[in-house]
Amino acid sequence: PDLRRRIDSRLKEELARSQKESYSGKIFPDTTKEFALGALRVPRDELLQTYDFGVPTKKAEKGMESLILYNNGKALPSNNKLQQAAVKGQNGEIGKASVSDAMTNCDTLNVIFTSFSDKNTQQPECDIIIGNFESYHINRWQRMPEFTPTNKKQRQLNHALPLRHTGRLALRTGVDEFDLPDLWDNFKRRKKGFLLQHFDALKVFLQNADGVLKGVEELLKRRNVVRDNTVVVMTVNAGHSDLFSNFVCAARSRGFDTGNVLVFPTDEESHKLAQGLGVASYFDIQNMGLLPSGEAKYYGDPIFASMMYAKILCVLYVSLLGHDVLFQDVDIVWFKDPLTYFHDESNAAIKDFDILFQHDGSAQPRYNPLSANSGFYYVRANKKTQYLFISMLYHGAVMRKSKSHQQVLVQLLNEHSSMFGLKVKVFDKIQTDIFPGGFHYHQDWDTMRAIINGESNAYVLHMSWTENKVNKLLFFRQMGEWYLRDACGKDNVSNLVSGLKGVDGILVEKCCSREPIFSCHFIDKPSKVPCPDSPKIDPRKGK
Numbered sequence: 001p002d003l004r005r006r007i008d009s010r011l012k013e014e015l016a017r018s019q020k021e022s023y024s025g026k027i028f029p030d031t032t033k034e035f036a037l038g039a040l041r042v043p044r045d046e047l048l049q050t051y052d053f054g055v056p057t058k059k060a061e062k063g064m065e066s067l068i069l070y071n072n073g074k075a076l077p078s079n080n081k082l083q084q085a086a087v088k089g090q091n092g093e094i095g096k097a098s099v100s101d102a103m104t105n106c107d108t109l110n111v112i113f114t115s116f117s118d119k120n121t122q123q124p125e126c127d128i129i130i131g132n133f134e135s136y137h138i139n140r141w142q143r144m145p146e147f148t149p150t151n152k153k154q155r156q157l158n159h160a161l162p163l164r165h166t167g168r169l170a171l172r173t174g175v176d177e178f179d180l181p182d183l184w185d186n187f188k189r190r191k192k193g194f195l196l197q198h199f200d201a202l203k204v205f206l207q208n209a210d211g212v213l214k215g216v217e218e219l220l221k222r223r224n225v226v227r228d229n230t231v232v233v234m235t236v237n238a239g240h241s242d243l244f245s246n247f248v249c250a251a252r253s254r255g256f257d258t259g260n261v262l263v264f265p266t267d268e269e270s271h272k273l274a275q276g277l278g279v280a281s282y283f284d285i286q287n288m289g290l291l292p293s294g295e296a297k298y299y300g301d302p303i304f305a306s307m308m309y310a311k312i313l314c315v316l317y318v319s320l321l322g323h324d325v326l327f328q329d330v331d332i333v334w335f336k337d338p339l340t341y342f343h344d345e346s347n348a349a350i351k352d353f354d355i356l357f358q359h360d361g362s363a364q365p366r367y368n369p370l371s372a373n374s375g376f377y378y379v380r381a382n383k384k385t386q387y388l389f390i391s392m393l394y395h396g397a398v399m400r401k402s403k404s405h406q407q408v409l410v411q412l413l414n415e416h417s418s419m420f421g422l423k424v425k426v427f428d429k430i431q432t433d434i435f436p437g438g439f440h441y442h443q444d445w446d447t448m449r450a451i452i453n454g455e456s457n458a459y460v461l462h463m464s465w466t467e468n469k470v471n472k473l474l475f476f477r478q479m480g481e482w483y484l485r486d487a488c489g490k491d492n493v494s495n496l497v498s499g500l501k502g503v504d505g506i507l508v509e510k511c512c513s514r515e516p517i518f519s520c521h522f523i524d525k526p527s528k529v530p531c532p533d534s535p536k537i538d539p540r541k542g543k
Helices: 002-022 044-050 080-088 194-222 238-253 268-276 302-320 383-394 396-402 405-420 438-443 445-452 469-479 490-497
Strands: 038-043 065-070 140-142 164-166 184-186 230-236 261-265 324-328 332-334 355-359 372-379 424-427 460-462
Touching: 038 044, 038 080, 044 065, 194 261, 194 302, 194 383, 194 396, 230 238, 230 302, 238 268, 238 332, 238 469, 238 490, 261 268, 261 302, 268 490, 302 324, 302 372, 302 383, 302 396, 302 405, 372 405, 372 460, 383 396, 383 405, 396 405, 438 445
Parallel strands: 230 261, 230 324, 355 424
Antiparallel strands: 038 065, 140 164, 324 372, 332 460, 355 372
8 A cells, every 4th residue: 555655646746747847838948948948940941042051952842841949038039929939839839930030039040950861771860959068060979889990890880889979970881981091001111101191292382382372373474364363273184184185175166265274284294285275284293293194993093082182282372372263173064154154243142152162963971961062163262262272281181091082172161161151152953053063964864955955054064973084085975075086185195295395275276176076885875866776884774
């Protein structure tokens, strides 16, 4: 009987407490009022249309909503009914309001992007908000073992393990996509790792920076390269010289002026080729002369990773001289001059952004939430962007370790946007069709048909998302976007430039075709004309 009385008494206490809390009429109890006094739901689409946060948007089910938390009474909406809804809810759930009404009194807005629930993996994930000193970073904790050099096969997420702090790019499969570079590759043999190698590279950069900047500035003035305070910047080595040459030839065939293009070659052969095609060229032999001259066989291979250093320096130099930069890889053709878009003063949607990117199209965690493509972007010269690329320079060792210029740049964009207010814009791959890339070429056939039929708004086509240079060349030919004569291909460049004495434009007539050079290669890739007798390159795909 005593036990029963104690149980009944405890039940009454718990019931009374529950009733008291349930009739308090508040969404949140007083114990969270210091950071969560109330909440409202707002339409997700309306929020993203009202504020351009710069990120591409992930497709969501119709009617999806976002959640606003209010930290005190001053932040609550002015409307009395909405105030009550924010604090007490509506009809037993969190109240709903328009974006403008919900945010009337929000003097500060902290924006948090979180992933949708993954319907495929159904990984249980929790978000926790703690009242404390304010932080602008999200720390990730996962049920994973400590990562050591010897347990790579046992690193996977394991529900039986306790939660522990991991890097935000430690995947549930056990892969750490931001593994740090080593000081030594082999200490006993005194073989330097990526960190010490990068220290050596930084020494060379700092010792020669003043001279290089002076040389670049003199070249820009002598060749009148700067137009509307903007320079189109590229870098190339001998292995990818044919893609660079095709860009120049394709641009000339459409009547575009390439006089505002400045190329930073990494070898003497490419330097002479650029001059022969009439393009201003600066060969930074101290910093780039030792970079590989061959072509990358695949994305992320050692040659690819090494060439990423040149991509940092060429943008940094021109930005430090106070000029805006349109940087682009060599695997691009222009349909319209993209500078007319970025220089359009009536285009209010982009005027306030410091740096604007083509959307890469990849949803990999290491690129989120921006998924910015580092092969086509526009940079306004200011102290925020200049410091961004100085930071990129300092992160060269991490870039080589990760084998990705893009991965490091995206994470620095995230940090500099949060820390310094750098305004970043990535053009959504679905909502805009002006800067299509490899995602569109390989997966969006409607966009490619529009380009082929001359019905597209596209300014460029960037042949990204393609395994190697050989395929890029074949894809361009089949698209009717190849203008480089075979006699001037990569294998013939050495003979072409061996006798050149810096005569600008001497190779244009010999190398550039006025009409596209077409050939069929793959039945399952976009084509200017049908290629029914060609083989498939992607046999797993139905198209």
